[in-house]
Amino acid sequence: MTNHGDIAEYALRLGDDALVHGQRLCEWCADAPFLEEDIAIANAGLDYLGRARMLLQYAGSILGRSEDELAFLRDAPEFRNLLIVELPRGDFAFATVCQYLLDEYELLFFEALTNSKDETLAAIAAKAIKEVRYHQRRSVEWMRRLGLGTEESNRRAQAALDELWGYVAEFFDADELETRVIADGVGVDRSALEVVWRDRVGDLLDEVELSLPGDEWQVSGGRSGVHTEHLGHMLGEMQFMQRAYPGLEW
Amino acid sequence: MTEVTPLFEVFVRSRRGLDHIHVGSLHAHDAEQALEYARESYIRRGEGVSIWVVESRHIHASQESDVESFYDPMDDKPYRHATHYELPEGVDNM
Numbered sequence: 001m002t003n004h005g006d007i008a009e010y011a012l013r014l015g016d017d018a019l020v021h022g023q024r025l026c027e028w029c030a031d032a033p034f035l036e037e038d039i040a041i042a043n044a045g046l047d048y049l050g051r052a053r054m055l056l057q058y059a060g061s062i063l064g065r066s067e068d069e070l071a072f073l074r075d076a077p078e079f080r081n082l083l084i085v086e087l088p089r090g091d092f093a094f095a096t097v098c099q100y101l102l103d104e105y106e107l108l109f110f111e112a113l114t115n116s117k118d119e120t121l122a123a124i125a126a127k128a129i130k131e132v133r134y135h136q137r138r139s140v141e142w143m144r145r146l147g148l149g150t151e152e153s154n155r156r157a158q159a160a161l162d163e164l165w166g167y168v169a170e171f172f173d174a175d176e177l178e179t180r181v182i183a184d185g186v187g188v189d190r191s192a193l194e195v196v197w198r199d200r201v202g203d204l205l206d207e208v209e210l211s212l213p214g215d216e217w218q219v220s221g222g223r224s225g226v227h228t229e230h231l232g233h234m235l236g237e238m239q240f241m242q243r244a245y246p247g248l249e250w
Numbered sequence: 251m252t253e254v255t256p257l258f259e260v261f262v263r264s265r266r267g268l269d270h271i272h273v274g275s276l277h278a279h280d281a282e283q284a285l286e287y288a289r290e291s292y293i294r295r296g297e298g299v300s301i302w303v304v305e306s307r308h309i310h311a312s313q314e315s316d317v318e319s320f321y322d323p324m325d326d327k328p329y330r331h332a333t334h335y336e337l338p339e340g341v342d343n344m
Contacts, residue, residue, distance in 0.1 A: 039287070
């Protein structure tokens, strides 16, 4: 029987991934390269916010805190998201490559999470996987357009890839808590996803004429609350209303 | 973007068994992307179960200058409408 605290923390981590990434995607609203993409990228952002709500509600139901308290009243060191999702959105190539790397990871992760012994997590995963399949289809198409597009689009995509590559190791790291929930059949053994992920990503990069970066540097720390300097700035904007008007409701 | 990318017309079938109806247009690089954008722009509130996209340049439309020869001749042929005919007694439904 899994410790409830562990499940809450596990749901919180996944919820924070979705919340922070969703916030970053929504920053593109009204700022994407053209109208159709603007709508598409903001829609994806809303998919993530919806997923964040389900996961934070679930974590909150165990912790006795509301989803809004968890989203808007925690400071950066209390956030548990992967570092890759908190990076500034960068140019469109950066956002696309980030989304693609994340999509390939989430595809494997949520497929596996649908088998979780925790019914709520399994149900959330079943809903999420449909969205992820669509996101991945979209980001693959964009990777092709950028990689095989112009000299500039290829150069920008490669620069983004080189910059982001040091953050992907964190997709596959497990700490003690995660090892416990994996042993209980609640969590996903992410280290087992790495080989397939590298195969799929490597194949696509090959196809779109981008080079696989080396693993010279790797950073991690998001799951234990050690973040980049960017998260605090993002939270400053995201949490402004609740901080300025505590308890404000729509 | 909009200067170099083609325009597509979007048709959505709201339920199985109904026809695809024109709902609007959008710009996209290719048909695949047009389908994705159509999904984002036109069916996000459950408006449809099937989408067609057609590059606008493939649609041939009648011209305003054709009005006289195309449409006016129909105006004085009421006998082409079922409502022109009086039904005989005893025919309740037709």
